[in-house]
Structures are given as structure tokens and as C-alpha cells.
Amino acid sequence: MVTIKKINSLDEYKSxxxxxxxxxxxxxxxxxxxxxxxxxxxxxxxxxxxxxDVDDEFADAITADLNIRGIPVLIFFKDGKEVSxxxxxxxxxxxxxxxxxxx
Numbered sequence: 001m002v003t004i005k006k007i008n009s010l011d012e013y014k015s016x017x018x019x020x021x022x023x024x025x026x027x028x029x030x031x032x033x034x035x036x037x038x039x040x041x042x043x044x045x046x047x048x049x050x051x052x053d054v055d056d057e058f059a060d061a062i063t064a065d066l067n068i069r070g071i072p073v074l075i076f077f078k079d080g081k082e083v084s085x086x087x088x089x090x091x092x093x094x095x096x097x098x099x100x101x102x103x
Contacts, residue, residue, distance in 0.1 A: 017077040020102040025073040032089035033072040
């Protein structure tokens with residue numbers, strides 16, 4: 001079972017993506033984001049997951065830099081670089097497919 005770590009600052013974000021990680025961009029008011037969170041929690045992986053609420057002040061710079069226009073978005077990072085992304089409440093097999101490059 002995966003635990004999604006809430007990211008509360010730009011420094012936490014930068015620290016988390018230094019290795020392999022998946023960052024979920026979402027908002028508390030977003031129903032598909034909540035659905036996707038439940039899908040993620042059921043995964044069996046050692047890759048860490050983090051979550052950024054796009055309504056948090058520090059998130060503006062990150063979402064602009066990553067060209068995020070809608071939520072939910074999962075971005076898969078390896079050594080600080082984006083290797084893939086999914087947009088929307090994607091099925092579990094799509095997430096697993098993207099995780100293969102990180103494990």
C-alpha cells in the first residue's frame with residue numbers, strides 16, 4: 001500500500017524529485033483527484049509518491065514550470081527530470097506502466 005506524502009514547500013518538492021518519485025498535482029475540491037488517490041493507495045511499489053495541492057501558494061511556480069493546465073496530473077520523475085506523465089483519473093494499469101521505468 002502506498003502512502004502519498006503531502007508536499008508543503010518548494011524545498012520539499014525539490015528534495016523529493018532528486019531520485020525516483022511520482023508527484024500528484026491535485027486539489028481538495030477535485031473529485032477525480034480523490035478517485036486517483038484511492039487508486040494510488042492500492043499500488044504495490046517502493047517508488048515514493050508526493051502530492052501538491054495546486055491551490056497552495058508555492059505551487060504556482062511549479063505548475064507554471066511544468067506546464068500543468070488541468071488536474072489531476074501524475075508526473076513521474078527520475079533523477080530530477082520528468083520521464084512521463086498522466087492526465088486525469090487514469091486506470092491503475094496506466095500508472096503501473098509508467099512506474100516500470102522508475103523501479
